Amino acid sequence: MDTMLTYNVPMQETFGVWIAVYFYLTGLSAGSFILSTLRYVFGFEQFKPLAKPGVVLAALLLILAPLALLIHAGQPMRAWHLFVFINPSSPLSWGSFLLTIYPIISIIYGYFMFKENKKWAKILGIIGIPSAIAVHGYTGFVLSVAKARALWATPIMPLLFLVSAIISGIAMMMIVNVIQGYFFSKERKINTDLLFTLGKMLIWIIVFDLFLVFCDVIAHYTGHKEGMEVVKHMFTGTFGFLFLFAEVFVGKIVPLVVFSVPRWRRTSVYVIMAVIIMIGIFIMRYNVVVGGEHIPIV
Amino acid sequence: MKKRYAIGIDLNKCIGCHTCEIICKLENKVPISVWRIWVKEGLKGKFPLVRKAFLPVLCNHCENPTCVTVCPVKASIKREDGVVIVDPHRCIGCRYCMAACPYGMRHVNPLTGIVQKCDFCLHRIENNNQPACVLGCPAKAMVFGDLNDRNSEIYKFVIEKNVTVLKEDTGNHPQAFYAGLDFILADKKGMPE
Numbered sequence A: 001m002d003t004m005l006t007y008n009v010p011m012q013e014t015f016g017v018w019i020a021v022y023f024y025l026t027g028l029s030a031g032s033f034i035l036s037t038l039r040y041v042f043g044f045e046q047f048k049p050l051a052k053p054g055v056v057l058a059a060l061l062l063i064l065a066p067l068a069l070l071i072h073a074g075q076p077m078r079a080w081h082l083f084v085f086i087n088p089s090s091p092l093s094w095g096s097f098l099l100t101i102y103p104i105i106s107i108i109y110g111y112f113m114f115k116e117n118k119k120w121a122k123i124l125g126i127i128g129i130p131s132a133i134a135v136h137g138y139t140g141f142v143l144s145v146a147k148a149r150a151l152w153a154t155p156i157m158p159l160l161f162l163v164s165a166i167i168s169g170i171a172m173m174m175i176v177n178v179i180q181g182y183f184f185s186k187e188r189k190i191n192t193d194l195l196f197t198l199g200k201m202l203i204w205i206i207v208f209d210l211f212l213v214f215c216d217v218i219a220h221y222t223g224h225k226e227g228m229e230v231v232k233h234m235f236t237g238t239f240g241f242l243f244l245f246a247e248v249f250v251g252k253i254v255p256l257v258v259f260s261v262p263r264w265r266r267t268s269v270y271v272i273m274a275v276i277i278m279i280g281i282f283i284m285r286y287n288v289v290v291g292g293e294h295i296p297i298v
Numbered sequence B: 001m002k003k004r005y006a007i008g009i010d011l012n013k014c015i016g017c018h019t020c021e022i023i024c025k026l027e028n029k030v031p032i033s034v035w036r037i038w039v040k041e042g043l044k045g046k047f048p049l050v051r052k053a054f055l056p057v058l059c060n061h062c063e064n065p066t067c068v069t070v071c072p073v074k075a076s077i078k079r080e081d082g083v084v085i086v087d088p089h090r091c092i093g094c095r096y097c098m099a100a101c102p103y104g105m106r107h108v109n110p111l112t113g114i115v116q117k118c119d120f121c122l123h124r125i126e127n128n129n130q131p132a133c134v135l136g137c138p139a140k141a142m143v144f145g146d147l148n149d150r151n152s153e154i155y156k157f158v159i160e161k162n163v164t165v166l167k168e169d170t171g172n173h174p175q176a177f178y179a180g181l182d183f184i185l186a187d188k189k190g191m192p193e
């Protein structure tokens, strides 16, 4: 139709990059926590070297993550309001409690792990897994409950977030494993078996993640008006580049191919891929949070 | 009886003078570069058949407001009389409400960091005055009042005219009623090219 907009008002930024950083950090934390439970809860002995760094990183990152929230908030000194005035219908309100409980659980879990108290480490790990899932899963709800933006308001958002959290967690553990072997082990030897096992795990999780992204795109593309706008926005322009090229192609498909070729099983290749994956997941968070709110709603 | 404030805008009368925008800024000391009500403008058609279409947009004071659902500290509240307000002493400035409002009707105050919005000029309506935008409109395109009062202008407006609301599918039950809404303009979003 021959209609053009001649006057409108620009929107202010709402969530912005700090919330993307925050989602990224909680994701890394949840991912590394889950990896660290592989030995103490599920008993996979080959993951033993990851258990301790995993839990230390999980606790550290989760203590860092709320700092991003404080930077973002307009009145950070009022953060205590979150614990006094509670709104059960708001995911951010759930989050304030998850963000307190989860680091405590992971610190106690880490304490028992360092004491080599297997029984209690297992119990704490079992309590910790749901709380790790909750602490990252709720960030998916933060977006899917905010129904204003079609890109966010999808039911698979929490799942999408959890899967990408595990991907970034595994990638970080690959790097940790190499650093640990190179600098901290007695014989200065990298545990390549573990590195390649992690790579193999990543193949399947990345495939699952790509499948979820595909579902999301298809549902938006064939869905209602706003969903179609989302697809147009994410496939063209700056976000087209960030989404299609940086996030999906470089961040997921390239590592997927590299990990599936046995001939490229080298430590250096795997480390580079792990770094790329970690950057790719950060771009994914950025695309979802900032890309989602860049689609005009008024 | 409980009041239920609502606003009605007759777009057939709107002349696109932007008075509501300016008067709201003056009345409520709205910070620079943000607006609580503004007039979207569009140009329809090609010469010689052209028309300017106007759409004043403001907070809809929804019956089921997303902003209130998501506020983690209950700083955004829906009052008994239907007005949705932000408690300036409680808001932590997380901007979640801004992200969640389907109408994009909230803004953050750059000086205090808290989120603000249209409150139907609470200080005026509590003294039985009209909101500034309604009073200022030279074309008398806006009516304001209590929907539960059968003699009020807004009640007559909603009954007598074919009214509609913006983004009805959000389930928010907006309380800003439009007569003569042009959906082509309402669908155009973002900044003019």
Ligand code: SF4
Pocket (backbone or CB within 6 Å): B058, B059, B060, B061, B062, B065, B066, B067, B068, B084, B100, B101, B102, B103, B104, B105, B106, B117, B172
């Ligand atoms: S229009 Fe937006 S800010 Fe106003 S009540 Fe509805 S959801 Fe809240």
Ligand code: SF4
Pocket (backbone or CB within 6 Å): B070, B071, B072, B073, B074, B075, B076, B086, B090, B091, B092, B093, B094, B095, B096, B097, B098, B114, B115
């Ligand atoms: S910015 Fe203020 S009013 Fe909005 S959700 Fe956060 S605390 Fe509530």
